[in-house]
Amino acid sequence: MTATAIGRAGGLIVPPGHGRTLTTAAQHVTFKVTGEHTPTASTFEVLVPPGFDVGAHAHGHSEELFYLLEGELDVLAFEPLVRTRDSWREWESASGQRAVRATAGTLILVPPGCPHAFANPTGEPARMLFQASPPPDHERYFEQLMEILGSGGPVDHEAVERLRVRYDIDQITPLRHDAGRPQEAVPAP
Numbered sequence: 001m002t003a004t005a006i007g008r009a010g011g012l013i014v015p016p017g018h019g020r021t022l023t024t025a026a027q028h029v030t031f032k033v034t035g036e037h038t039p040t041a042s043t044f045e046v047l048v049p050p051g052f053d054v055g056a057h058a059h060g061h062s063e064e065l066f067y068l069l070e071g072e073l074d075v076l077a078f079e080p081l082v083r084t085r086d087s088w089r090e091w092e093s094a095s096g097q098r099a100v101r102a103t104a105g106t107l108i109l110v111p112p113g114c115p116h117a118f119a120n121p122t123g124e125p126a127r128m129l130f131q132a133s134p135p136p137d138h139e140r141y142f143e144q145l146m147e148i149l150g151s152g153g154p155v156d157h158e159a160v161e162r163l164r165v166r167y168d169i170d171q172i173t174p175l176r177h178d179a180g181r182p183q184e185a186v187p188a189p
Contacts, residue, residue, distance in 0.1 A: 012033065012037050012038075014032050014033070019031050019032045019045070022142060022143065022146040023146075023150075024146050024149040024150035025049070025149070025150075025177070026049065026052055026149040026155070026177040027046065027047065027048065027049070027052060027145075027146070027149065028046070028047035028049075029044050029045070029046050029047075029142050029146070030044060030045040030046075031043075031044055031139060031142075032044060032045055032129075034135060034136060034139050035134075035135030035136030035139060036136075038135070039134065039135070040133060040134065040135075041065075041131045041132060041133035041134065041135060042131065042132050042133075042135040042136060042138050042139050043129065043130070043131045044129070044130045044131075044132075044138075044142070045069075045127065045128075045129055045130075046127070046128050046129075046130050047125050047126070047127050048071070048073060048118070048120045048125060048126045048127070048128065049120060049125050049177075050120050050121075050122055050123050050124065050125065051120065051176075051177055051178035052119065052120050052176070052177050053117070053118075053119035053120075053175065053176040053177070054117055054118050054119065054175055055088070055117060055171060055172070055173045055174050055175040055176065056076070056083075056088035056091070056115050056116065056117040056172040056173040057115065057116070057117070057164065057169050057170055057171045057172055057173075058113055058114060058115045058116070058169075058170045058172065059110075059112055059113070059168050059169055059170070060112060060113060060168050060170070061112050061168050062112060062132055062133060062134070062137065062138070062168060063109075063110065063111055063112055063132075063133045064108075064109075064110040064116070064130065064131065064132050064133075065107065065108070065109050065110070065130070065131040066107070066108040066110075066118065066128050066129070066130050067105075067106070067107045067108075067128060067129040067130075068102050068103065068104055068105065068106045068107075068126065068127075068128045069104060069127045069128055069129060070104055070125075070126060070127040071103075071104070071120070071122065071124055071125060071126025071127060072101055072102065072103050072120070072121075072122050072124075072126060073101075073102050073118045073119065073120055073126050073128070074089070074099050074100070074101055074102070074117075074118065074119045074120075074121055075099065075100060075102045075106070075108055075116070075117065075118045076088060076091060076097075076098070076099040076100070076115070076116060076117050077108050077109070077110050077114055077115075077116040078091075078093040078097045078114065078115065079093060079094075079114065079115055080092060080093060080115065081093065081094060083115065083172050084173070085172065085173060086173060086174075087173055088115075088117045088172070088173045089119075091115075099117070102118075115172055117173070119176075137167050137168065138167070140167065141163065141164075141167040141169070144163050145160065145163060148160055148163065149177070155175060155176070155177060157174050157175065160174075160175050
């Protein structure tokens, strides 16, 4: 079965394993629903390898939704008392929120302007469904990010920062990818 659009009165069916996939050592992203299909939200399936940290960031205009399907991720979605530039793992909100360990079934909704981050500190990949609204900015961002991450060698943080600025992403802490090296755990709530 292939992904099929039934027409204006119908919907879109994307079977398991289908969609356009972009892969690097740092991430594996499958485009499930794009701006070609709907003006509402792009939807991606993302495989997050051990050691990947997207870095804390915020979007001025985009809303995002993450749903963890398999594995564990350290996550946060709040404005901290202090935005430290090196790491988001010790951040705390005015109400006492801290980063938490998310497990399968966890949903994270991030409104525009809200700092958020996720990282895989475990030795196993995590898989999540991710939506970004409105499309197609995140589609283009992923395509260009994968080119940077797939270039080999260490991550070019300056190129990632320029890319994120272009796509309404305020990068607060750096993107990191230490392939195969689990990171320090954030305790569960």
